[in-house]
Amino acid sequence: MSSGTYTSQLSKWLLTSPPIEWALKNARELLIGTLRQGPIPQHVAFEMDGNRRFAQNHHIEAIEGHNLGFEALARVLEICYKCGVKVVTVYAFSIENFNRPKSEVGGLMKMAKIKLEQLCQHGALLDRYGACIRVLGERDLIPADVLPFVDRAVEMTKHNKNAVLNICFPYTSRAEMTAAVKATVEEFSAPPNPPQTPFSEARITQAIKSNQLKHSDSQPSREGSPDLNGKSDVDDSVSTDTTLNPDSPHHETQDSTHKPAEFKDKETITAETLSSHMYTGDCPPLDIFVRTSGVMRLSDFMLWQCHEDTHIFFLKCFWPEFDLWHFVPVLLEWQWRQKQMGREGRLGRRVKTE
Numbered sequence: 296m297s298s299g300t301y302t303s304q305l306s307k308w309l310l311t312s313p314p315i316e317w318a319l320k321n322a323r324e325l326l327i328g329t330l331r332q333g334p335i336p337q338h339v340a341f342e343m344d345g346n347r348r349f350a351q352n353h354h355i356e357a358i359e360g361h362n363l364g365f366e367a368l369a370r371v372l373e374i375c376y377k378c379g380v381k382v383v384t385v386y387a388f389s390i391e392n393f394n395r396p397k398s399e400v401g402g403l404m405k406m407a408k409i410k411l412e413q414l415c416q417h418g419a420l421l422d423r424y425g426a427c428i429r430v431l432g433e434r435d436l437i438p439a440d441v442l443p444f445v446d447r448a449v450e451m452t453k454h455n456k457n458a459v460l461n462i463c464f465p466y467t468s469r470a471e472m473t474a475a476v477k478a479t480v481e482e483f484s485a486p487p488n489p490p491q492t493p494f495s496e497a498r499i500t501q502a503i504k505s506n507q508l509k510h511s512d513s514q515p516s517r518e519g520s521p522d523l524n525g526k527s528d529v530d531d532s533v534s535t536d537t538t539l540n541p542d543s544p545h546h547e548t549q550d551s552t553h554k555p556a557e558f559k560d561k562e563t564i565t566a567e568t569l570s571s572h573m574y575t576g577d578c579p580p581l582d583i584f585v586r587t588s589g590v591m592r593l594s595d596f597m598l599w600q601c602h603e604d605t606h607i608f609f610l611k612c613f614w615p616e617f618d619l620w621h622f623v624p625v626l627l628e629w630q631w632r633q634k635q636m637g638r639e640g641r642l643g644r645r646v647k648t649e
């Protein structure tokens with residue numbers, strides 16, 4: 296055995312020995328407790344890069360690197376939620392990743408099914424910290440056999456209100472921004488309350504319901520039918536006497552009160568309007584963005600969410616290596632900058648553009 300291998304075996308043995316493990320666990324808790332004394336970021340995003348290079352360096356399969364990447368994610372989530380971070384957003388699969396070898400894409404999808412199931416079990420991490428899962432991205436691109444796992448994970452955790460885990464899968468910022476622009480255009484092209492004409496969809500529905508009510512009046516009440524003695528499920532604001540006859544008095548009233556549809560004023564569209572249509576619409580502004588593996592690019596992730604005060608950190612370690620010891624300097628630097636911004640009176644400006 297070479298001296299290098301001997302030293303690494305010895306340090307492994309030492310680190311996993313019960314007293315050292317106990318001391319390290321306590322040191323971690325102490326560190327997290329200390330960090331909690333300062334300001335805590337509300338929203339942190341991780342670009343989990345370097346799984347394959349880590350695998351290559353350790354002579355293991357690429358999918359093993361991704362599996363270790365998931366373990367790193369579980370560690371980091373625990374740290375974030377313990378510290379009090381409300382929203383964690385992770386880049387789990389880019390739309391571009393579909394161009395990878397079929398076997399790797401298949402392996403990642405299989406892993407997603409297993410991990411999504413693990414993550415939302417009772418007593419598991421998200422349950423312990425009261426965090427819900429949201430899957431952000433192009434739902435249409437999720438393979439049919441993976442979709443039920445995604446929906447189950449979201450459904451099983453939706454009652455959790457303390458924190459959020461946004462899993463971007465399959466995602467790119469450009470697709471997100473395109474969808475947000477489309478949704479905004481739709482919102483501003485449609486009248487908020489379409490005027491009711493005798494031939495409008497709402498009036499026709501009401502007329503049909505009204506007819507059904509008249510018929511069911513003469514029949515014994517059945518399960519599921521409207522409560523004829525009390526409230527019916529017909530909107531009170533529209534009379535059940537309404538008919539489709541254009542000569543009816545209601546028609547005259549509609550005509551005399553008919554106003555042109557009111558469209559929303561496009562001049563009122565702001566950055567906040569677009570933000571509200573992003574997948575992260577109801578999340579706090581992004582405080583910290585971390586990318587591992589030494590690559591200094593955003594790679595189509597959180598392009599809209601990175602605002603003037605988002606602190607972007609590019610770390611050298613590969614994602615499977617990422618742990619509290621890499622995250623502490625990030626948090627400390629963010630806390631220090633927050634204090635500086637507070638002194639300069641710049642806190643609270645965030646993403647507002649007016």
Ligand SMILES: CC(C)=CCC/C(C)=C/CC/C(C)=C/COP(=O)(O)OP(=O)(O)O
Pocket residue numbers: 343344345346347348349361364365368386387388389392406407410411462464588
């Ligand atoms: C619940 C759930 C779905 C969890 C996801 C787990 C996870 C860690 C996914 C990351 C996948 C990925 C494409 C990482 C990028 O590394 P890379 O393959 O680009 O590595 P490289 O830069 O070394 O090539």
